[in-house]
Amino acid sequence: MKHNISITKVTESQVKNLDFSNIPLGTTFTDHMFICDYDNGEWVNPRIVPMGPIPTHPAAMALHYGQAIFEGMKATVDEEGNPMLFRADKNAARLNTSADRMGMPHFPEDLFVEGLKQLVDLERQWIPPTDGSALYLRPFMYADEPFIGMRAATHYKFIIMASPAGPFFSKRIKLWAEKQYIRAVNGGTGEAKAAGNYAAAIRPTELAKAKGFDQVLWLDAVEHKYIQEVGTMNIFFKIDGKFITPKRDGSILDGITRMSVITILRDKGYEVTERAITLDEIQEAAENNTLEEAFGTGTAVGIAYIQDIGVGETIIHVSDESPVGLEINETLNAIKTGKIEDKFNWVTKVESVLV
Ligand SMILES: Cc1ncc(COP(=O)(O)O)c(C=O)c1O
Known part of the structure; x- marks a missing residue:
C-alpha cells in the first residue's frame, strides 16, 4: 500500500x-x-x-x-x-x-x-x-x-x-547472575519490548554495577536456575565447539540480532541449539575447560564478548578470546554496510527521493 x-x-x-x-x-x-x-x-x-x-x-x-x-x-x-x-x-x-x-x-x-x-x-x-x-x-x-x-x-x-x-568499542563485559530480582516470568511481559520491563531492570542493574559488574544476567523467575538474557541483549555460549542459546519461552525478547546470529552461525557450519540452559551447566563447563566463548547480541552493541559471570561469591571466568564471536560480528557488520553479499536478503537500500 x-x-x-x-x-x-x-x-x-x-x-x-x-x-x-x-x-x-x-x-x-x-x-x-x-x-x-x-x-x-x-x-x-x-x-x-x-x-x-x-x-x-x-x-x-x-x-x-x-x-x-x-x-x-x-x-x-x-x-x-x-x-x-x-x-x-x-x-x-x-x-x-x-x-x-x-x-x-x-x-x-x-x-x-x-x-x-x-x-x-x-x-x-x-x-x-x-x-x-x-x-x-x-x-x-x-x-x-x-x-x-x-x-x-x-x-x-x-x-x-x-x-x-x-x-561502539566493545570491551569484554562482566555479568552479575541475579537471584533476587527477576525480569520476566512465563505469561508476563518479557517477550514484549514494553517500557515497564526496562523500568523494572534499572534498580537491579544499578546494584550489579555497584558490585563491579556491567550488566545483569537474568535468570528464570521460579528457580533462579535457568538463564534468560542480559540487559538489552540475548546470550550465546560455545561449549565444546557447539553453540547454545536460551530457547524462546515467552519470557525473553525475540532479538533480531539473535535470529541473525543463529542463521550466520549455522551458515558457517556451526551447530546451534535453542534450549533451556542452566547456570550450573555453564559453571561446570567452565570448570572442565569446555566453555570456549560467551557473548551477548543486540542492536546497540552488535556482539558483546563476556569475560566473567558473577554468581554469589564465585566468578565463572569465560575466556579471554572469542574468535567465532569476532568473526560473526565482522560478518554482521559487513552485511550491514554492503561490504559482502547480502545472501539472506536482510538489507534494504533507502532510495533518494526526498532530498
Ligand atoms: C531485553 C532485550 N533483549 C534482547 C535485545 C536484543 O534485541 P535486538 O537484537 O533485536 O536488538 C534487546 C534490544 O532490543 C533487549 O532490550
Whole structure:
C-alpha cells in the first residue's frame, strides 16, 4: 500500500553542529521525526515534522498505566554512502507482538517501513559514515488519551525518532547472575519490548554495577536456575565447539540480532541449539575447560564478548578470546554496510527521493 506521508521540513538543518568524531550517546537528535495518530480505531495523519517536544496531557494513560512499547534499530551506509536498513520488517512485526501483549492497536507494518525509509532518506546526512557508527532509530508507541481508569486507551501516538550513534568499542563485559530480582516470568511481559520491563531492570542493574559488574544476567523467575538474557541483549555460549542459546519461552525478547546470529552461525557450519540452559551447566563447563566463548547480541552493541559471570561469591571466568564471536560480528557488520553479499536478503537500500 502506498501511504501519503506529509512532510514539513526544518528551515535549516542542525547537522552542521554535529561533531562526527565525537558523538554524545543518546542526546543528539536529527532534524525531523515521523508521527502518526490513532484516533477512532484507525491510524491517521502520518507526517514528518521538525523534531521537538509534544504537548502531553498529565492524564495521558501511558504515564499512569504504562501502555508504552518501543523498537530499536540502526541505519548504516554502504561504501557509496547509500543508507541501508537491516531487517526493518522484523522490527515492524515485533512492535505488533508487543502491542498485542499490552492491549494496544497494531501499527500497519508497511507504513512502519515506509515511515522509516522516508525519515532516513531525509536525514541521510546525519548517518555517521565511520565503521561501526550508525543512525539509531527509535520507533515507539504510547497511549496519549487523557483518562483516569484502567482500560485500554483509545488514542495512541506512533513516533519514529533518530539519533546518530558513534562507533561502539566493545570491551569484554562482566555479568552479575541475579537471584533476587527477576525480569520476566512465563505469561508476563518479557517477550514484549514494553517500557515497564526496562523500568523494572534499572534498580537491579544499578546494584550489579555497584558490585563491579556491567550488566545483569537474568535468570528464570521460579528457580533462579535457568538463564534468560542480559540487559538489552540475548546470550550465546560455545561449549565444546557447539553453540547454545536460551530457547524462546515467552519470557525473553525475540532479538533480531539473535535470529541473525543463529542463521550466520549455522551458515558457517556451526551447530546451534535453542534450549533451556542452566547456570550450573555453564559453571561446570567452565570448570572442565569446555566453555570456549560467551557473548551477548543486540542492536546497540552488535556482539558483546563476556569475560566473567558473577554468581554469589564465585566468578565463572569465560575466556579471554572469542574468535567465532569476532568473526560473526565482522560478518554482521559487513552485511550491514554492503561490504559482502547480502545472501539472506536482510538489507534494504533507502532510495533518494526526498532530498
Ligand atoms: C531485553 C532485550 N533483549 C534482547 C535485545 C536484543 O534485541 P535486538 O537484537 O533485536 O536488538 C534487546 C534490544 O532490543 C533487549 O532490550
